[in-house]
Amino acid sequence: MGRTPCCDKRGLKKGPWTPEEDEILVDYIKKNGGHGSWRSLPKLAGLLRCGKSCRLRWTNYLRPDIKRGPFTVEEEKLVIQLHGILGNRWAAIATQLAGRTDNEIKNLWNTHLKKRLICMGLDPQTHEPFTSCSTTITAPASPTTRHMAQWESARLEAEARLSRESSLFNPIPSGRTDSDYYLRMWNSEVGESFRKFSRVDKTACQSPVSQASSSTKCGSLSAVSAEIGPIFAGSSTAGSNQNEDMECKSCKSYTEEMMAGSDSSSTEDSEDSSDNALQLLLDFPINNDMSFLEEDMDKYAMPCAMLTENSFICHL
DNA sequence: AATGGACACAACCGCTCAATA
DNA sequence: ATATTGAGCGGTTGTGTCCAT
Known part of the structure:
Protein backbone atom coordinates (compact mmCIF):
# COMPACT_ATOMS: atom_id res chain seq x y z
CA MET A 1 0.00 0.00 0.00
CA GLY A 2 1.33 3.37 -0.89
CA ARG A 3 1.91 6.15 1.48
CA THR A 4 1.03 9.71 0.79
CA PRO A 5 3.13 12.38 2.44
CA CYS A 6 1.67 13.65 5.68
CA CYS A 7 1.32 17.03 4.06
CA ASP A 8 2.27 19.00 1.03
CA LYS A 9 5.76 20.04 1.99
CA ARG A 10 6.11 22.79 -0.56
CA GLY A 11 6.15 26.16 1.10
CA LEU A 12 6.19 24.71 4.55
CA LYS A 13 8.68 25.96 7.08
CA LYS A 14 11.22 23.67 8.66
CA GLY A 15 13.74 24.07 11.41
CA PRO A 16 13.50 25.67 14.82
CA TRP A 17 10.20 27.12 15.93
CA THR A 18 9.92 30.81 16.62
CA PRO A 19 8.18 32.16 19.73
CA GLU A 20 5.47 33.55 17.45
CA GLU A 21 4.78 30.12 15.99
CA ASP A 22 4.70 28.63 19.46
CA GLU A 23 2.17 31.21 20.51
CA ILE A 24 -0.05 30.55 17.52
CA LEU A 25 -0.01 26.83 18.16
CA VAL A 26 -0.70 27.15 21.88
CA ASP A 27 -3.46 29.68 21.31
CA TYR A 28 -5.12 27.47 18.74
CA ILE A 29 -5.08 24.41 20.98
CA LYS A 30 -6.33 26.39 23.95
CA LYS A 31 -9.14 27.99 21.99
CA ASN A 32 -10.25 24.74 20.46
CA GLY A 33 -9.96 22.69 23.59
CA GLY A 34 -7.45 20.39 22.00
CA HIS A 35 -5.45 19.85 18.88
CA GLY A 36 -8.08 17.98 16.91
CA SER A 37 -6.68 16.64 13.66
CA TRP A 38 -2.98 17.34 13.48
CA ARG A 39 -3.12 17.15 9.72
CA SER A 40 -5.55 20.01 9.42
CA LEU A 41 -4.28 21.99 12.39
CA PRO A 42 -1.57 24.01 10.63
CA LYS A 43 -3.98 25.28 8.01
CA LEU A 44 -6.67 26.10 10.54
CA ALA A 45 -4.23 27.75 12.91
CA GLY A 46 -2.43 29.62 10.17
CA LEU A 47 0.90 27.94 10.56
CA LEU A 48 3.23 27.17 7.70
CA ARG A 49 4.19 23.90 9.31
CA CYS A 50 3.51 20.26 8.70
CA GLY A 51 0.98 18.71 11.08
CA LYS A 52 3.57 16.29 12.21
CA SER A 53 5.90 19.10 13.13
CA CYS A 54 3.11 20.78 15.11
CA ARG A 55 2.36 17.60 16.99
CA LEU A 56 6.01 17.13 17.86
CA ARG A 57 6.40 20.71 18.97
CA TRP A 58 3.35 20.44 21.17
CA THR A 59 4.08 17.06 22.72
CA ASN A 60 7.78 17.67 23.24
CA TYR A 61 7.88 21.29 24.20
CA LEU A 62 4.68 23.30 24.48
CA ARG A 63 2.44 20.95 26.41
CA PRO A 64 1.62 22.60 29.75
CA ASP A 65 2.43 19.51 31.79
CA ILE A 66 5.98 19.27 30.51
CA LYS A 67 8.51 19.18 33.29
CA ARG A 68 11.50 21.25 32.29
C1' DA B 1 40.68 36.05 19.85
C1' DA B 2 40.07 32.24 16.71
C1' DT B 3 39.11 27.63 15.92
C1' DG B 4 37.80 23.01 16.16
C1' DG B 5 35.85 19.23 18.72
C1' DA B 6 32.47 17.56 22.04
C1' DC B 7 28.18 17.82 23.77
C1' DA B 8 23.15 18.64 24.36
C1' DC B 9 18.89 19.29 22.60
C1' DA B 10 15.32 20.20 19.18
C1' DA B 11 13.49 18.74 15.10
C1' DC B 12 12.95 15.81 11.09
C1' DC B 13 12.42 11.38 8.61
C1' DG B 14 10.74 7.04 7.77
C1' DC B 15 8.46 3.29 9.48
C1' DT B 16 4.62 0.81 11.84
C1' DC B 17 0.14 0.35 13.61
C1' DA B 18 -4.68 1.11 14.26
C1' DA B 19 -8.86 2.95 12.58
C1' DT B 20 -11.85 3.45 8.91
C1' DA B 21 -13.97 3.56 4.32
C1' DA C 1 -10.38 -8.33 2.68
C1' DT C 2 -8.04 -4.49 1.10
C1' DA C 3 -6.62 0.24 0.58
C1' DT C 4 -6.06 4.55 2.70
C1' DT C 5 -5.22 7.70 6.24
C1' DG C 6 -3.76 9.75 10.62
C1' DA C 7 -1.10 9.35 14.53
C1' DG C 8 2.63 7.73 17.14
C1' DC C 9 7.21 5.94 17.74
C1' DG C 10 12.19 5.37 17.40
C1' DG C 11 16.37 6.51 14.89
C1' DT C 12 18.94 10.01 13.05
C1' DT C 13 20.42 14.56 11.90
C1' DG C 14 21.04 19.57 12.34
C1' DT C 15 22.31 23.32 15.05
C1' DG C 16 23.61 26.04 18.88
C1' DT C 17 26.65 26.24 22.92
C1' DC C 18 30.54 25.25 25.64
C1' DC C 19 35.25 24.39 26.34
C1' DA C 20 39.97 23.30 25.46
C1' DT C 21 43.81 24.45 22.66
Whole structure:
Protein backbone atom coordinates (compact mmCIF):
# COMPACT_ATOMS: atom_id res chain seq x y z
CA MET A 1 0.00 0.00 0.00
CA GLY A 2 1.33 3.37 -0.89
CA ARG A 3 1.91 6.15 1.48
CA THR A 4 1.03 9.71 0.79
CA PRO A 5 3.13 12.38 2.44
CA CYS A 6 1.67 13.65 5.68
CA CYS A 7 1.32 17.03 4.06
CA ASP A 8 2.27 19.00 1.03
CA LYS A 9 5.76 20.04 1.99
CA ARG A 10 6.11 22.79 -0.56
CA GLY A 11 6.15 26.16 1.10
CA LEU A 12 6.19 24.71 4.55
CA LYS A 13 8.68 25.96 7.08
CA LYS A 14 11.22 23.67 8.66
CA GLY A 15 13.74 24.07 11.41
CA PRO A 16 13.50 25.67 14.82
CA TRP A 17 10.20 27.12 15.93
CA THR A 18 9.92 30.81 16.62
CA PRO A 19 8.18 32.16 19.73
CA GLU A 20 5.47 33.55 17.45
CA GLU A 21 4.78 30.12 15.99
CA ASP A 22 4.70 28.63 19.46
CA GLU A 23 2.17 31.21 20.51
CA ILE A 24 -0.05 30.55 17.52
CA LEU A 25 -0.01 26.83 18.16
CA VAL A 26 -0.70 27.15 21.88
CA ASP A 27 -3.46 29.68 21.31
CA TYR A 28 -5.12 27.47 18.74
CA ILE A 29 -5.08 24.41 20.98
CA LYS A 30 -6.33 26.39 23.95
CA LYS A 31 -9.14 27.99 21.99
CA ASN A 32 -10.25 24.74 20.46
CA GLY A 33 -9.96 22.69 23.59
CA GLY A 34 -7.45 20.39 22.00
CA HIS A 35 -5.45 19.85 18.88
CA GLY A 36 -8.08 17.98 16.91
CA SER A 37 -6.68 16.64 13.66
CA TRP A 38 -2.98 17.34 13.48
CA ARG A 39 -3.12 17.15 9.72
CA SER A 40 -5.55 20.01 9.42
CA LEU A 41 -4.28 21.99 12.39
CA PRO A 42 -1.57 24.01 10.63
CA LYS A 43 -3.98 25.28 8.01
CA LEU A 44 -6.67 26.10 10.54
CA ALA A 45 -4.23 27.75 12.91
CA GLY A 46 -2.43 29.62 10.17
CA LEU A 47 0.90 27.94 10.56
CA LEU A 48 3.23 27.17 7.70
CA ARG A 49 4.19 23.90 9.31
CA CYS A 50 3.51 20.26 8.70
CA GLY A 51 0.98 18.71 11.08
CA LYS A 52 3.57 16.29 12.21
CA SER A 53 5.90 19.10 13.13
CA CYS A 54 3.11 20.78 15.11
CA ARG A 55 2.36 17.60 16.99
CA LEU A 56 6.01 17.13 17.86
CA ARG A 57 6.40 20.71 18.97
CA TRP A 58 3.35 20.44 21.17
CA THR A 59 4.08 17.06 22.72
CA ASN A 60 7.78 17.67 23.24
CA TYR A 61 7.88 21.29 24.20
CA LEU A 62 4.68 23.30 24.48
CA ARG A 63 2.44 20.95 26.41
CA PRO A 64 1.62 22.60 29.75
CA ASP A 65 2.43 19.51 31.79
CA ILE A 66 5.98 19.27 30.51
CA LYS A 67 8.51 19.18 33.29
CA ARG A 68 11.50 21.25 32.29
CA GLY A 69 14.95 21.15 33.77
CA PRO A 70 17.56 18.51 34.35
CA PHE A 71 16.70 14.96 35.27
CA THR A 72 16.93 14.08 38.92
CA VAL A 73 18.96 11.14 40.13
CA GLU A 74 15.78 9.25 40.87
CA GLU A 75 14.53 9.88 37.36
CA GLU A 76 17.79 8.68 35.88
CA LYS A 77 17.63 5.54 37.97
CA LEU A 78 14.10 4.92 36.86
CA VAL A 79 15.02 5.37 33.22
CA ILE A 80 17.83 2.85 33.56
CA GLN A 81 15.63 0.35 35.34
CA LEU A 82 12.80 0.75 32.88
CA HIS A 83 15.15 0.56 29.93
CA GLY A 84 16.38 -2.74 31.28
CA ILE A 85 12.83 -4.00 31.15
CA LEU A 86 11.38 -2.21 28.15
CA GLY A 87 14.38 -1.57 25.94
CA ASN A 88 14.24 1.41 23.60
CA ARG A 89 10.55 1.93 24.04
CA TRP A 90 10.92 5.55 24.96
CA ALA A 91 7.24 6.35 24.87
CA ALA A 92 6.49 3.54 27.28
CA ILE A 93 9.30 4.67 29.55
CA ALA A 94 8.06 8.26 29.36
CA THR A 95 4.66 7.26 30.69
CA GLN A 96 6.37 6.35 33.94
CA LEU A 97 8.09 9.70 34.33
CA ALA A 98 5.54 12.42 34.83
CA GLY A 99 6.20 15.46 32.70
CA ARG A 100 9.00 13.90 30.71
CA THR A 101 8.73 13.25 27.00
CA ASP A 102 9.95 10.27 25.05
CA ASN A 103 12.27 12.53 23.10
CA GLU A 104 13.76 13.94 26.25
CA ILE A 105 14.33 10.49 27.70
CA LYS A 106 15.77 9.27 24.43
CA ASN A 107 18.21 12.16 24.41
CA LEU A 108 19.12 11.55 28.04
CA TRP A 109 19.80 7.96 27.26
CA ASN A 110 21.86 8.60 24.16
CA THR A 111 23.91 11.40 25.65
CA HIS A 112 24.40 10.31 29.27
CA LEU A 113 23.08 6.99 30.42
CA LYS A 114 24.26 4.88 27.51
CA LYS A 115 27.79 6.11 27.92
CA ARG A 116 27.61 5.54 31.63
CA LEU A 117 26.61 1.93 31.17
CA ILE A 118 29.36 1.43 28.60
CA CYS A 119 31.88 2.84 31.03
CA MET A 120 30.59 0.40 33.60
CA GLY A 121 31.29 -2.45 31.22
CA LEU A 122 27.66 -3.07 30.42
CA ASP A 123 26.06 -3.36 27.05
CA PRO A 124 23.55 -0.48 26.98
CA GLN A 125 21.14 -2.47 24.86
CA THR A 126 21.06 -5.64 26.87
CA HIS A 127 22.37 -4.34 30.19
CA GLU A 128 24.58 -7.39 30.19
CA PRO A 129 28.27 -7.21 30.96
CA PHE A 130 30.28 -7.05 27.76
CA THR A 131 32.33 -9.95 28.99
CA SER A 132 29.47 -12.43 28.97
CA CYS A 133 29.54 -15.12 26.30
CA SER A 134 26.94 -17.40 24.87
CA THR A 135 27.63 -20.35 27.09
CA THR A 136 29.26 -19.27 30.28
CA ILE A 137 29.81 -16.23 32.36
CA THR A 138 33.42 -15.57 33.08
CA ALA A 139 34.58 -13.31 35.82
CA PRO A 140 35.66 -9.93 34.50
CA ALA A 141 39.26 -9.09 35.02
CA SER A 142 38.93 -5.95 37.08
CA PRO A 143 37.14 -5.88 40.42
CA THR A 144 34.97 -3.03 39.29
CA THR A 145 33.87 -4.75 36.15
CA ARG A 146 33.33 -7.94 38.02
CA HIS A 147 31.30 -6.06 40.54
CA MET A 148 29.12 -4.59 37.84
CA ALA A 149 28.66 -7.97 36.25
CA GLN A 150 27.50 -9.27 39.58
CA TRP A 151 25.19 -6.33 39.95
CA GLU A 152 23.70 -7.12 36.60
CA SER A 153 23.36 -10.77 37.41
CA ALA A 154 21.53 -9.89 40.57
CA ARG A 155 19.27 -7.58 38.66
CA LEU A 156 18.47 -10.22 36.10
CA GLU A 157 17.71 -12.79 38.71
CA ALA A 158 15.41 -10.44 40.51
CA GLU A 159 13.66 -9.59 37.26
CA ALA A 160 13.27 -13.24 36.40
CA ARG A 161 11.90 -14.09 39.79
CA LEU A 162 9.65 -11.10 39.77
CA SER A 163 8.33 -12.22 36.43
CA ARG A 164 7.78 -15.76 37.47
CA GLU A 165 6.08 -14.96 40.72
CA SER A 166 3.88 -12.37 39.13
CA SER A 167 2.89 -14.63 36.27
CA LEU A 168 1.41 -17.02 38.78
CA PHE A 169 -1.20 -14.43 39.60
CA ASN A 170 -1.47 -12.48 36.38
CA PRO A 171 -0.96 -14.60 33.30
CA ILE A 172 -0.04 -12.58 30.26
CA PRO A 173 -3.17 -11.93 28.25
CA SER A 174 -2.92 -12.94 24.65
CA GLY A 175 -2.15 -10.13 22.28
CA ARG A 176 -0.16 -8.12 24.75
CA THR A 177 3.52 -7.73 24.32
CA ASP A 178 5.94 -8.94 26.91
CA SER A 179 7.22 -5.49 27.57
CA ASP A 180 3.70 -4.23 28.10
CA TYR A 181 3.37 -6.97 30.59
CA TYR A 182 6.49 -5.85 32.38
CA LEU A 183 5.29 -2.30 32.39
CA ARG A 184 2.05 -3.42 33.94
CA MET A 185 3.99 -5.45 36.43
CA TRP A 186 6.16 -2.46 37.18
CA ASN A 187 3.06 -0.53 38.17
CA SER A 188 1.66 -3.38 40.18
CA GLU A 189 2.07 -4.23 43.82
CA VAL A 190 4.91 -6.48 42.87
CA GLY A 191 6.63 -3.66 41.03
CA GLU A 192 6.16 -1.42 44.00
CA SER A 193 7.90 -3.99 46.16
CA PHE A 194 10.62 -4.14 43.58
CA ARG A 195 11.10 -0.40 43.61
CA LYS A 196 10.80 -0.15 47.34
CA PHE A 197 13.50 -2.68 47.88
CA SER A 198 15.69 -1.15 45.27
CA ARG A 199 16.03 1.50 47.88
CA VAL A 200 17.96 0.21 50.82
CA ASP A 201 16.04 -1.75 53.36
CA LYS A 202 18.44 -2.53 56.13
CA THR A 203 16.24 -5.13 57.69
CA ALA A 204 15.95 -6.96 54.42
CA CYS A 205 19.66 -6.67 53.95
CA GLN A 206 20.16 -9.01 56.81
CA SER A 207 18.17 -11.70 55.13
CA PRO A 208 20.38 -14.48 53.93
CA VAL A 209 20.37 -15.82 50.44
CA SER A 210 18.61 -18.90 51.66
CA GLN A 211 15.56 -16.85 52.28
CA ALA A 212 15.49 -15.90 48.68
CA SER A 213 15.96 -19.40 47.42
CA SER A 214 13.29 -20.82 49.66
CA SER A 215 10.80 -18.16 48.82
CA THR A 216 10.85 -18.92 45.15
CA LYS A 217 8.41 -21.66 45.77
CA CYS A 218 6.05 -19.99 48.19
CA GLY A 219 4.49 -17.72 45.65
CA SER A 220 3.58 -14.83 47.91
CA LEU A 221 4.10 -11.25 47.00
CA SER A 222 5.86 -10.58 50.24
CA ALA A 223 8.19 -13.40 49.49
CA VAL A 224 9.03 -11.81 46.19
CA SER A 225 9.85 -8.61 47.96
CA ALA A 226 11.90 -10.43 50.51
CA GLU A 227 14.06 -12.04 47.93
CA ILE A 228 14.41 -9.04 45.70
CA GLY A 229 15.13 -6.79 48.60
CA PRO A 230 18.48 -8.18 49.67
CA ILE A 231 19.71 -8.44 46.13
CA PHE A 232 18.85 -4.92 45.17
CA ALA A 233 19.68 -3.46 48.50
CA GLY A 234 23.06 -5.02 48.07
CA SER A 235 23.45 -3.50 44.68
CA SER A 236 22.47 -0.13 45.95
CA THR A 237 24.95 -0.18 48.76
CA ALA A 238 27.70 -0.96 46.37
CA GLY A 239 28.29 2.74 45.90
CA SER A 240 30.03 4.93 48.40
CA ASN A 241 26.69 5.90 49.80
CA GLN A 242 23.44 4.04 50.02
CA ASN A 243 21.23 4.53 47.05
CA GLU A 244 23.75 6.82 45.49
CA ASP A 245 24.98 4.50 42.82
CA MET A 246 23.77 6.62 39.93
CA GLU A 247 24.40 9.99 41.40
CA CYS A 248 27.84 10.63 40.12
CA LYS A 249 27.91 12.47 36.85
CA SER A 250 30.91 10.90 35.26
CA CYS A 251 31.93 7.33 34.69
CA LYS A 252 35.20 7.98 36.40
CA SER A 253 33.70 9.23 39.60
CA TYR A 254 31.16 6.48 39.45
CA THR A 255 33.84 3.86 39.16
CA GLU A 256 35.77 5.43 41.98
CA GLU A 257 32.73 5.33 44.18
CA MET A 258 32.17 1.73 43.33
CA MET A 259 35.72 0.91 44.23
CA ALA A 260 35.47 2.86 47.44
CA GLY A 261 32.33 0.98 48.34
CA SER A 262 33.94 -2.36 47.72
CA ASP A 263 36.98 -1.50 49.72
CA SER A 264 35.06 -0.24 52.69
CA SER A 265 32.98 -3.38 52.85
CA SER A 266 35.95 -5.40 53.88
CA THR A 267 36.99 -3.13 56.67
CA GLU A 268 33.82 -1.87 58.24
CA ASP A 269 31.95 -3.42 61.11
CA SER A 270 30.64 -6.73 59.99
CA GLU A 271 27.39 -6.15 61.82
CA ASP A 272 26.55 -3.33 59.51
CA SER A 273 23.66 -4.68 57.56
CA SER A 274 24.46 -2.68 54.49
CA ASP A 275 27.91 -4.16 54.47
CA ASN A 276 26.39 -7.57 54.82
CA ALA A 277 24.32 -6.80 51.81
CA LEU A 278 27.36 -5.63 49.93
CA GLN A 279 29.21 -8.74 50.88
CA LEU A 280 26.24 -10.76 49.77
CA LEU A 281 26.39 -9.07 46.42
CA LEU A 282 30.11 -9.50 46.11
CA ASP A 283 29.74 -13.14 46.99
CA PHE A 284 27.04 -13.60 44.44
CA PRO A 285 28.33 -16.58 42.45
CA ILE A 286 29.77 -15.43 39.19
CA ASN A 287 28.68 -18.65 37.56
CA ASN A 288 25.27 -17.86 38.84
CA ASP A 289 23.00 -20.61 39.80
CA MET A 290 20.22 -19.82 37.39
CA SER A 291 18.61 -23.16 37.88
CA PHE A 292 15.56 -21.44 39.21
CA LEU A 293 14.92 -20.39 35.64
CA GLU A 294 14.94 -23.91 34.40
CA GLU A 295 12.53 -25.18 36.99
CA ASP A 296 9.12 -25.65 35.52
CA MET A 297 9.87 -23.23 32.74
CA ASP A 298 6.76 -24.23 30.89
CA LYS A 299 4.56 -23.93 33.91
CA TYR A 300 5.64 -20.42 34.65
CA ALA A 301 5.59 -19.36 31.01
CA MET A 302 8.65 -17.15 31.19
CA PRO A 303 8.17 -14.57 28.49
CA CYS A 304 10.49 -15.32 25.64
CA ALA A 305 11.40 -11.73 24.98
CA MET A 306 12.92 -11.46 28.38
CA LEU A 307 14.97 -14.54 27.84
CA THR A 308 16.11 -13.17 24.56
CA GLU A 309 16.90 -9.82 26.03
CA ASN A 310 18.91 -11.42 28.74
CA SER A 311 20.41 -13.89 26.39
CA PHE A 312 22.96 -15.38 28.68
CA ILE A 313 20.21 -16.76 30.86
CA CYS A 314 18.78 -18.37 27.78
CA HIS A 315 21.97 -20.18 27.08
CA LEU A 316 22.58 -21.53 30.52
C1' DA B 1 40.68 36.05 19.85
C1' DA B 2 40.07 32.24 16.71
C1' DT B 3 39.11 27.63 15.92
C1' DG B 4 37.80 23.01 16.16
C1' DG B 5 35.85 19.23 18.72
C1' DA B 6 32.47 17.56 22.04
C1' DC B 7 28.18 17.82 23.77
C1' DA B 8 23.15 18.64 24.36
C1' DC B 9 18.89 19.29 22.60
C1' DA B 10 15.32 20.20 19.18
C1' DA B 11 13.49 18.74 15.10
C1' DC B 12 12.95 15.81 11.09
C1' DC B 13 12.42 11.38 8.61
C1' DG B 14 10.74 7.04 7.77
C1' DC B 15 8.46 3.29 9.48
C1' DT B 16 4.62 0.81 11.84
C1' DC B 17 0.14 0.35 13.61
C1' DA B 18 -4.68 1.11 14.26
C1' DA B 19 -8.86 2.95 12.58
C1' DT B 20 -11.85 3.45 8.91
C1' DA B 21 -13.97 3.56 4.32
C1' DA C 1 -10.38 -8.33 2.68
C1' DT C 2 -8.04 -4.49 1.10
C1' DA C 3 -6.62 0.24 0.58
C1' DT C 4 -6.06 4.55 2.70
C1' DT C 5 -5.22 7.70 6.24
C1' DG C 6 -3.76 9.75 10.62
C1' DA C 7 -1.10 9.35 14.53
C1' DG C 8 2.63 7.73 17.14
C1' DC C 9 7.21 5.94 17.74
C1' DG C 10 12.19 5.37 17.40
C1' DG C 11 16.37 6.51 14.89
C1' DT C 12 18.94 10.01 13.05
C1' DT C 13 20.42 14.56 11.90
C1' DG C 14 21.04 19.57 12.34
C1' DT C 15 22.31 23.32 15.05
C1' DG C 16 23.61 26.04 18.88
C1' DT C 17 26.65 26.24 22.92
C1' DC C 18 30.54 25.25 25.64
C1' DC C 19 35.25 24.39 26.34
C1' DA C 20 39.97 23.30 25.46
C1' DT C 21 43.81 24.45 22.66
